[in-house]
Amino acid sequence: MASVTQQMEHSEFTNPNLEVLFSADQIAARVAELGTEISAQYVDKDLVLVGVLKGSSVFHADLMRVIDLPITIDFMAVSSYKDGTKSTGDVEILKDLSNPIRDKHVIVVEDIVDTGLTLTRLLEILGSRGAASIRLASLLDKPEPRIKKELKIDYTGFVIPNKFVVGYGLDAAGRYRNLPFIGVVKDPSKA
Ligand code: IMP
Numbered sequence: 001m002a003s004v005t006q007q008m009e010h011s012e013f014t015n016p017n018l019e020v021l022f023s024a025d026q027i028a029a030r031v032a033e034l035g036t037e038i039s040a041q042y043v044d045k046d047l048v049l050v051g052v053l054k055g056s057s058v059f060h061a062d063l064m065r066v067i068d069l070p071i072t073i074d075f076m077a078v079s080s081y082k083d084g085t086k087s088t089g090d091v092e093i094l095k096d097l098s099n100p101i102r103d104k105h106v107i108v109v110e111d112i113v114d115t116g117l118t119l120t121r122l123l124e125i126l127g128s129r130g131a132a133s134i135r136l137a138s139l140l141d142k143p144e145p146r147i148k149k150e151l152k153i154d155y156t157g158f159v160i161p162n163k164f165v166v167g168y169g170l171d172a173a174g175r176y177r178n179l180p181f182i183g184v185v186k187d188p189s190k191a
């Protein structure tokens, strides 16, 4: 067993290369507000909360628990092809929904909308399946690099500057998803 001191030295949560942008408490408070809003708007509607793996897993798990309605959940996994670090808009479905969405009210839950190319394509795919309605919830909105300006985010957690963020489900090369807060990597070469 590592001692407490040893553990602190290796703590990911106090990693000096991370600058906290939103604390766990700030995120929880904002997610609760979104839950209240959604709960009021979907009374008597058959709502399915679709999480887009893996980035939205933490937000999805927290959001469903502040929606005080009889909802169901489902998941999709998509890979968005990148040209360097830029999204190209080509989306491959790695895991499709488990159940049909015909006549259901859908909220697609995302971690972050950047260029908007991935979600625009995903909404096109889901749009052909006869859902009663499809809306979009994104924890973070990074409007500056947006290419798909027409993409409407119905429920936004926070609008952020054009910086690369990690934590609360968001990763850099697969790492940092487990951070309870959202942070900016100060020196990406040390990430
Ligand atoms: P888009 O097609 O450019 O909107 O790509 C959105 C996807 O890129 C998100 O679902 C994330 O997986 C990833 N992404 C964009 N910005 C960030 C960031 O700042 N941190 C981590 N992942 C990001």
Ligand code: MG
Binding pocket: 052, 053, 054, 055, 056, 111, 112
């Ligand atoms: Mg993602």
